[in-house]
Amino acid sequence: MVLSSISASECPAGKTILASSVAKLYASEIQAGLEKLGRKPKLVGFLSNSDPAARMYADWTAKSYLENGFDFELLEVDKEELEDHIFQANKDVSVDGIMIYFPVFGNRQDQYLQQTVASSKDVEGLTHLYVQNLYHNVRYLDEASTKKSILPCTPLALVKILEYLNAYNMHLPYGNRLYGKTITIVNRSEIVGRPLAALLANDGAVVYSFDVDGVQKFTRGDGIKLRRHQVSDIEIPLQDAAQVSDVVITGVPADSYKFPTEYIKDGAICINFSTAKNFDKDVKSKASLYVPSIGKVTITMLMRNLLRLIENTNVN
CATH class of the missing domain: 3.40.50.10860 (Leucine Dehydrogenase, chain A, domain 1)
Structure with a gap:
C-alpha cells in the first residue's frame, strides 16, 4: 500500500510531527481488514x-x-x-x-x-519464532511468502514513522532503503531498542546503539548468505555518534534524562518513544523534524498485527 508522506518542501526546520498524523494513514487499511473479516x-x-x-x-x-x-x-x-x-x-x-x-x-x-x-496469538511479535525471524532478516513464515512474519509493534511503529518522514529512500531496492543513513538509538532493551537497531541495520543503515552497558554498532551483512545484520562492541562518545547521525531516537524511561541538544546534527530527525520527555524544549533549534511521542502509531501497529495473525491463520 502506498501512503502519503512528508515532502522536503513540507519540512521547515523545527517542525513537530504528531504520531496521530502517521497513525491515521493506516485507518483505511485496518477498516478494510475488519470488513473482510466480518x-x-x-x-x-x-x-x-x-x-x-x-x-x-x-x-x-x-x-x-x-x-x-x-x-x-x-x-x-x-x-x-x-x-x-x-x-x-x-x-x-x-x-x-x-x-x-x-x-x-x-x-x-x-x-x-x-x-x-x-x-499464533502473539500480537507483539515477541515470541522466539518472530524474534528469530527479525534478527535473521526473514520476512515470511512460509516458502511461498504468503504469511508475513510479525514484527514487534513499537520498533515497527518507529520504522513506519521514519518511512513517513522520508528517511527511507523508496528509489532504492527493498531491504536497502536506509543505505547511507546513520542512526543513533539511546535504548537497547530487548523489547524495543535492540530489535529496532536490527531492523534499521537490515534496511541498510549504520546504527549506533547506546545503553548503560556501552555502545554497539549495527551494520548490514554482506552477501546473499549473510543477509542478517552484524553487531560489534565499540567505543564512541555519544556526541561523536550523534553529530554524524541523520536520525536520533531515544527511549530512556526517566524524566531526569535529556539528550543534549548540542549533540544533534543540524537538520537531523529526532524521535522519542519513551513516556518521559527525553529531548529539551530547544530540540527544534537543531532538528528539522521532531516526533515527541509514538504511542498512537504503536497501537495502530498492534491492530495491524492482530489482523495479520488472523490472516496468517486463515491462509491454507
Whole structure:
C-alpha cells in the first residue's frame, strides 16, 4: 500500500510531527481488514504491575481498539498467576490476540513470559519464532511468502514513522532503503531498542546503539548468505555518534534524562518513544523534524498485527 508522506518542501526546520498524523494513514487499511473479516477480533491484555506507564498503555489500547471496531479485554491478574492465565487465553478460541504489559517481574522472568504466548496469538511479535525471524532478516513464515512474519509493534511503529518522514529512500531496492543513513538509538532493551537497531541495520543503515552497558554498532551483512545484520562492541562518545547521525531516537524511561541538544546534527530527525520527555524544549533549534511521542502509531501497529495473525491463520 502506498501512503502519503512528508515532502522536503513540507519540512521547515523545527517542525513537530504528531504520531496521530502517521497513525491515521493506516485507518483505511485496518477498516478494510475488519470488513473482510466480518467480525470483531478480540485482543486480551494482561496487566500485572502498578507501573503508571503500563497502565497508560493499557488505557490507550482499550480506547483505540474499541473505537476502531475491535473487541478488547483487560485482565488485571497477580503476577504469580499470570502464566496460568496466558495458557488459558492460548486455548480460548474466542481470543485472537494476547499482549502483556511489561514489566511484570522486571527481570529475566519477563523474557520467559513472552515465550508462553502462542505464536499464533502473539500480537507483539515477541515470541522466539518472530524474534528469530527479525534478527535473521526473514520476512515470511512460509516458502511461498504468503504469511508475513510479525514484527514487534513499537520498533515497527518507529520504522513506519521514519518511512513517513522520508528517511527511507523508496528509489532504492527493498531491504536497502536506509543505505547511507546513520542512526543513533539511546535504548537497547530487548523489547524495543535492540530489535529496532536490527531492523534499521537490515534496511541498510549504520546504527549506533547506546545503553548503560556501552555502545554497539549495527551494520548490514554482506552477501546473499549473510543477509542478517552484524553487531560489534565499540567505543564512541555519544556526541561523536550523534553529530554524524541523520536520525536520533531515544527511549530512556526517566524524566531526569535529556539528550543534549548540542549533540544533534543540524537538520537531523529526532524521535522519542519513551513516556518521559527525553529531548529539551530547544530540540527544534537543531532538528528539522521532531516526533515527541509514538504511542498512537504503536497501537495502530498492534491492530495491524492482530489482523495479520488472523490472516496468517486463515491462509491454507
